[in-house]
Amino acid sequence: MTSIDPAPNPHATAEEVEAARHDSKLAQILYHDWEAESYDDKWSISYDQRCVDYARGRFDAIVPADERRNLPYDRALELGCGTGFFLLNLMQSGVARRGSVTDLSPGMVKVATRNGESLGLDVDGRVADAEGIPYDDDTFDLVVGHAVLHHIPDVELSLREVLRVLKPGGRFVFAGEPTTVGNTYARGLSTLTWRLTTNLTRLPGLDGWRRPQTELDESSRAAALEAVVDLHTFDPADLERMATSAGAVDIETTSEEFTAAMLGWPVRTFEAAVPPGRLGWGWARFAFTSWTSLSWVDANLWRRVVPKGWFYNVMVTGVKPS
Numbered sequence: 001m002t003s004i005d006p007a008p009n010p011h012a013t014a015e016e017v018e019a020a021r022h023d024s025k026l027a028q029i030l031y032h033d034w035e036a037e038s039y040d041d042k043w044s045i046s047y048d049q050r051c052v053d054y055a056r057g058r059f060d061a062i063v064p065a066d067e068r069r070n071l072p073y074d075r076a077l078e079l080g081c082g083t084g085f086f087l088l089n090l091m092q093s094g095v096a097r098r099g100s101v102t103d104l105s106p107g108m109v110k111v112a113t114r115n116g117e118s119l120g121l122d123v124d125g126r127v128a129d130a131e132g133i134p135y136d137d138d139t140f141d142l143v144v145g146h147a148v149l150h151h152i153p154d155v156e157l158s159l160r161e162v163l164r165v166l167k168p169g170g171r172f173v174f175a176g177e178p179t180t181v182g183n184t185y186a187r188g189l190s191t192l193t194w195r196l197t198t199n200l201t202r203l204p205g206l207d208g209w210r211r212p213q214t215e216l217d218e219s220s221r222a223a224a225l226e227a228v229v230d231l232h233t234f235d236p237a238d239l240e241r242m243a244t245s246a247g248a249v250d251i252e253t254t255s256e257e258f259t260a261a262m263l264g265w266p267v268r269t270f271e272a273a274v275p276p277g278r279l280g281w282g283w284a285r286f287a288f289t290s291w292t293s294l295s296w297v298d299a300n301l302w303r304r305v306v307p308k309g310w311f312y313n314v315m316v317t318g319v320k321p322s
Contacts, residue, residue: 008033008107017221021228028104028151031225036107042272045085047119055089058175062254062317072096073141077165079130080148084112087144091121096142102128130158138167147176150232159246166320175315179255180233182312186265193266197273211275219272235309239316248318258302260294261312
């Protein structure tokens with residue numbers, strides 16, 4: 001495994017947080033180092049069939065069927081890998097033989113490579129800036145990312161870098177990017193849920209549902225950085241235009257999660273506001289099956305009548321010209 005330098009910094013000081021308010025890349029590092037060790041639990045990320053199916057579902061929703069018949073790709077790269085959720089689960093589903101995970105956060109690269117090793121996957125990791133990818137031209141057959149483009153200051157520059165490191169004919173797939181409309185209702189519902197939960201759990205008899213104040217304060221400090229690291233929202237046409245300007249061909253976008261996002265964001269926020277383990281397996285089953293059911297409704301009903309830009313998540317794919 002590639003050595004990781006600098007080391008993760010999981011506990012930013014107040015002075016560092018203040019400096020990060022004026023430096024988006026420092027904010028990315030501090031926030032994601034802060035979250036790295038607990039990120040999988042926070043977002044219910046796993047490397048079992050549930051998340052393998054989810055990751056592969058995103059891939060299959062936008063990559064042409066004739067190309068999927070020729071899997072696996074030989075070598076794949078993930079930008080902004082976080083804990084490795086997208087690429088590691090895609091590799092488990094047979095999308096790629098070998099993988100490289102990169103992130104601006106040393107803490108995330110550490111966790112992602114550890115996850116890859118524990119799964120027995122052929123994965124290496126590097127701390128890397130998506131605006132200057134530290135790999136040679138024509139290295140990868142596939143580049144992927146999940147919820148990463150909205151963190152990158154210059155998205156078009158990053159897409160040019162993606163095309164540079166792709167082999168001719170190679171493909172990129174970016175999923176989980178927030179739309180402008182979707183972000184408005186998702187953030188509003190999340191903020192309302194946090195305020196209601198943290199205030200209701202002050203009431204007598206509900207103190208067992210309240211996380212310790214120090215943990216709530218820590219979450220609030222992290223949330224302050226989260227407001228700095230989320231730089232963009234997108235209309236699908238925005239991503240198509242940037243991919244075209246970067247030099248890609250065969251560009252497609254699709255979107256998903258409408259009513260599912262209206263449920264998912266309050267659910268995840270509520271889970272973050274109460275003590276870990278307090279909700280139990282019954283809640284987890286309710287949350288997952290409800291989200292799955294609403295996702296089906298979104299895909300089979302609302303997709304027919306609701307504009308693509310109103311869904312919460314948008315995906316984009318393109319190809320490097322041969």
